[in-house]
Amino acid sequence: MIKIGLTGGIGSGKTTVAQMFQDLQIPVFIADIEAKKILDDFKVASKVAETFGLNLTAEGLIHKPDLAAIVFKDDHALQNLNSIIHPRVHERFKKWFNEQDAPYIIYEAAIIFEKDRASDFYYTILVTAPEKVRIDRVMLRDHVSYEDVKSRMKAQWSESKKKKLADFIIENINLKQTQQQVKELHEKFLNISYK
Numbered sequence: 001m002i003k004i005g006l007t008g009g010i011g012s013g014k015t016t017v018a019q020m021f022q023d024l025q026i027p028v029f030i031a032d033i034e035a036k037k038i039l040d041d042f043k044v045a046s047k048v049a050e051t052f053g054l055n056l057t058a059e060g061l062i063h064k065p066d067l068a069a070i071v072f073k074d075d076h077a078l079q080n081l082n083s084i085i086h087p088r089v090h091e092r093f094k095k096w097f098n099e100q101d102a103p104y105i106i107y108e109a110a111i112i113f114e115k116d117r118a119s120d121f122y123y124t125i126l127v128t129a130p131e132k133v134r135i136d137r138v139m140l141r142d143h144v145s146y147e148d149v150k151s152r153m154k155a156q157w158s159e160s161k162k163k164k165l166a167d168f169i170i171e172n173i174n175l176k177q178t179q180q181q182v183k184e185l186h187e188k189f190l191n192i193s194y195k
């Protein structure tokens, strides 16, 4: 079973694109969602709270905006959080992958190239959109400030750097055109997987 890595900076539309592959009956693993489940585990939450000097909520959870405020303005703190969460995401992915039965699967994550993970995948797809569009989308979706989005962008590589490394690029501006690009890639991946 072929593994395809799907990545893109914040607000590029990678989850939107992942959903389009899912609609074509392709299994999709969304790293953001898995990372959230891991962070909601009491043991992990306690470790993260202790590491970053945070209090847990009454339900024993991390208040995510407080954690985001710490890690997205301090690269050392972000690497520290990544070192707690990412190995666990990887473990969940390995287990999930072994349970799939499909011609190929999609692994969606914001930081694949940044983490030197491209070689884990047969192909990588980069979803792109102009920076201003990405910022506007996230401000609208999450009700956050311009600075909040910019601070996350700083933790990610630029699109120009990632474009040089990606096997395929989806320009996600017009949703119909994005859908068309997804269909074409889907056909290509099916052809490869049946060879």
Ligand SMILES: CC(C)(COP(=O)(O)OP(=O)(O)OC[C@H]1O[C@@H](n2cnc3c(N)ncnc32)[C@H](O)[C@@H]1O)[C@@H](O)C(=O)NCCC(=O)NCCS
Residues within 6 Å of the ligand: 009, 010, 011, 031, 032, 035, 036, 039, 064, 065, 067, 068, 071, 078, 081, 082, 085, 086, 089, 109, 110, 111, 152, 155, 156
């Ligand atoms: C700090 C946290 C709690 C903030 O939660 P929040 O709900 O606000 O954001 P969410 O997880 O939905 O992420 C939204 C976007 O932020 C960006 N982002 C998140 N984590 C990272 C990271 N470690 N490095 C760079 N960008 C990131 C991505 O573009 C992501 O799609 C959360 O992002 C987190 O636990 N991050 C570390 C784990 C991680 O790397 N997750 C991403 C996939 S593995």
Ligand SMILES: Nc1ncnc2c1ncn2[C@@H]1O[C@H](COP(=O)(O)OP(=O)(O)OP(=O)(O)O)[C@@H](O)[C@H]1O
Residues within 6 Å of the ligand: 008, 009, 010, 011, 012, 013, 014, 015, 016, 017, 032, 110, 137, 138, 141, 172, 173, 174, 175, 178
């Ligand atoms: N082509 C598009 N036209 C208009 N809105 C779009 C388009 N693509 C995505 N969006 C919207 O923009 C927002 C960001 O898209 P999405 O959540 O897919 O991005 P993402 O790359 O997964 O973001 P993040 O890194 O924050 O997880 C969402 O509200 C989505 O509905």
